[in-house]
Amino acid sequence: MKAIERGILSSYDYKRSSTRVLIVILSIVVLAMVLSMLYPIAVTFLNSFKSTVDVNTFPPKLLPRDWIGTNYKEGWNFLNLPLFLRNSIYIFAGNLFVSVAALGGAAFALSKLNLPYRKLIFFFFLMTLFIPPSTYIVPNFVNLKDLGLMNSFFAFWLPAGASAFNMLLLKSFFDDINNELFEASRIDGASDWYGFTRIALPLALPIISTLAIFIFSAAWNDWFWPSLVMHGDNRYPMATGIYKQVIQARGIKLNIKFAILSMVSIPPMIIFLVFQRFILRGLHLGGVKG
Template sequence: MKAAERGILSSHDYRRPTTMVVLAIMSLVILFMVFTMLYPIGVTFMNSLKTVVEVNSFPPKFLPQGLEWQNFKEGWHYMDIPMFMKNTLIIFGGNVLVTVFVLGLAAFTLSKLNLPHRKLIYFFFLMTLFIPPSTYIVPNFVNLKDLGLLNSFWAFWLPAGASAFNMLLLKSFFDDINDEIFEASRIDGASNWYGFTRIALPLSIPIVATLSIFIFSAAWNDWFWPSLVMHGDPKYPLATAIYKKVIQATGLKQNIKFAILAMVSLPPIVVFLVFQKFILRGLHLGGVKG
């Protein structure tokens, strides 16, 4: 019991005054870290509630004097946020479907069906991990243009199925599922397709949830690539639209700018706080195994 509870320090160390001083300093540093993490986020929300004069005043104050809720209304009318958000969600949804059905099917096959040469095939997929994406960003763009996919959501959905990293995660998840379930179903006459859709997929909800979080944060964050691939307003996802209309804008009032930024930050923060257990576990998965 006691051995399990100790960390680097033991209860013996806690009794020494010098250790306690160091520990106190350490705690202060950690608190400072938490402050520096939260302060800029707080700034976003506080500035969104200030008047223009307040945002631009020097020295800046953290708390607003009054709550200017109409900033949000004005920001909402400044740009068509629901439409851009819809585009982001369309990209996200399609990417998840392609990842689950195309990459999931391939990962399932490589993991659970005893194909001859499957190691070699797996290597064919995995090899692409060696090639850093920004070395082929330009030919990738030209390639999409040659395929006639520019300004189309297919330019996001189809390449989503070419992710060796996500395939790796799916395969290592399937590897951990017991083979016997699939063997039993095969003896009962089930096809491989049945094994995938009726057994493997329902079991893989945790990994699909984790992947969805990765894909969501990618779709929600990516502003540069869509700004090249998509040609204008009706197709831009939210991040690109914010970059073009808010970050690059010169005439926009600072408080309205922050109101829009706050509105865009809120959904992912809420999603994170609600699903933090899932997300932090997925992070561990992606960070160490990937």
């Protein structure tokens, strides 16, 4: 009869009426939580299909009276979304490349090459984790200015290779790969470069996927830093463009605003639903390692 493993509650508990009442109450609490999580998201999409009059009625109705799809066309034309999209993708792709090349290489060397002083070197990287970013946000900005990187994508690409957290992520993955694999290839005369590009990186594909999702969500989310470093629409990523032209703007109609917000929410939501496994794994690594 014992089909499911017990948790805190046992099958005996389930038979008691006081427990049943408790379960009903907690189920309602969980249902309320789920609804309050989903309602604001649903409302974003539903409002994007309402007419201007409809979206401004008080009290607001959940469903649109008429479904107006042309809001999306109007939203698409309201600002140069393809340009912002391109900039976001530039930042994402460059950041990912630099992270894998610089941090992946360093993590591989620290994990697999038995270098003298590797603990000391690792400590040099790791120590930066304990310096809170907002304490050096100002000199970081001045530093980029001094290096002549203002309004350049390199201001994002190069610092992407200076993330101790991402290096830790890669290194702990390499640590779990068996050393014998690399030693065997070395005995066969393979270089370290071969070991990195042909053995380590292909094996690290799962963790690189997790890393890619982290980097994507950072590139897609970050609106403030690009608004300082980049000047003008030609360089703004999606989040900054939306912030400047939709969130800050006064003139935009509410339903058009929601259409634009829906459009920028769809890509990350699809990525989440498709790559759940990688995201939730990364979440655990991220949460505990800090």
